[in-house]
Amino acid sequence: MSPSGLKAHSPEVAAQRARKYGSLYYAEHVLRAMRGYGWTIVASSVGTPIVYLFAMGIGLATLVDSRTGDQGLGDVSYLTFVAPALLATAAIMVANEEFSYPVMAGFKWRRTYYGPNASPLSSSQIVNGSVMAVTVRLALTCGIYFLFMLVFGAVPDATGWLSAIIAVLCGLSFGLPLMAYAAGIEEERGQFAMVMRFVVTPLFLFSGTFFPLDSLPMVVRWIGWISPLWHGTELGRVFSYDYAEPVWLSTLHVLYMVVLALAGWVVARKRYAGRLGK
Template identity: 65%
Template sequence: MTEQQTHAVLGLRSPLTPEEAARRARRFGPVYYAEHWLRRMRGYGWTVLVTAVGTPLVYLFGMGVGLATLVDTGTNAAFDAGNGASVSYLMFVAPALLATAAIMVSAEENTYTVMSGFKWRRTYYGPNASPLSSGQLVDGHALGLGVRLLITCGAYFIFLLLFGAVGNPGTAWLMILTAILGGLAFGLPLMAYSASIQDDRGQFAMVQRFIVMPLFLFSGTFFPLDTLPLVIRWIGWISPLWHATELGRMFSYGITEPVWLTAVHGAYLLVLAVAGWLLARRIFTGRLGA
């Protein structure tokens, strides 16, 4: 009895030949690497849980029970959100907090994680020695990042609903997608930058202090962007956080803005994400080979 017949009798699937395994890897390489990328998250699953659940609770209690109470009281319970919209302050900041959560996750997963793959744990070299190409590693990383962003933003959105921070639930769930797009628009260029670094000499700390934090503070997160002086308003204009937040506010409570501006928000985020993805593939290929 041949090996194939034995497997058929026992109801087992015949093992793939090396050629078949290689063909599957070339076809589904990004999915395989994304699975590996997500499985490794079990090593720091507690951190993922705290990020997805604990962080929104802290921010929403701080905004909904603390700052929002003061702002709403001082504005007769109707915060002027700009663009002709008047909503509660919590409803105004909710889309920004959701987009910020995506930005923070992207910053976490596209700095030290990428450096580790090249330098400390060298986890990119094993898969790259298989039929998986360096470009597929980037694709798998981006796919895995998208799944984690979906988990984080989905959990965050549930808390927003529970806190009454959503204007129109029928369309507000689209904030999840705009936040994910904002996270990719920020994270994929950062991934390319991280892949270009040979040694950690404080670059990632600089990114947190001089890029992530200013974007968080000056992207219309806590107040309309047009209330800022022009000398710093440009930070919001170039910030993926502001563009993702404005899209989220449109889906949540329907801010009024020109159609062309809405198109600019979406196009800007897509361009950043695609440019970062292409640049990351090029840098990965240069460091790992085709």
């Protein structure tokens, strides 16, 4: 009996609950660990949209709109055009942060996966819990970012809030394949820096973020076609300001991101099971 008078579960009951709710337990563990750098999360979630949207709305957008008329791209301002792309980019950055070095740390540097794995929790539950926790952070970041988009007047349509949900999916479609990749790395030799330099940066530059993809030469346009950032950005624009796009293409955007996320999740579960032996 504990000092508070509450009776602890027997080992059998505790193990049974862990097997049943292990994913939620591990998600809680990761979220509690995030509290250690919680102010960094809040500061980046608030500071990033302020800086980017202010730069685009007061800086670059002013120049673009003055050169192309009051309505810079079709019937919307440049800020309205670029805001969904910045929202999706924020999700990509969070996913890159959470599914790279922390995964390596769980296997090698801090070995935080092995304790839970020695309990009734399975390796699949560790993967699921990690994904749940990062999804919560993605939702928080995208939600705050979207609120600032509203403040800056960058969301004309009432369905604009759906762009935040699309951004979360965009982050997972990039992050889960990265998680699978990170789970297969035995020794860190700058692979994540290479990912940032040769994957994230080109996606940011060539995914129709700052200008329509069809304005790029064909030699680099394919980068956008395979980029989850482009698919998330285009779909976010559809909901934010009624961007004209065929229904089949919007459906393709969703399917592409879902397939990427599911494929990454499946491979990650296999690699975690292989390394943790459970």
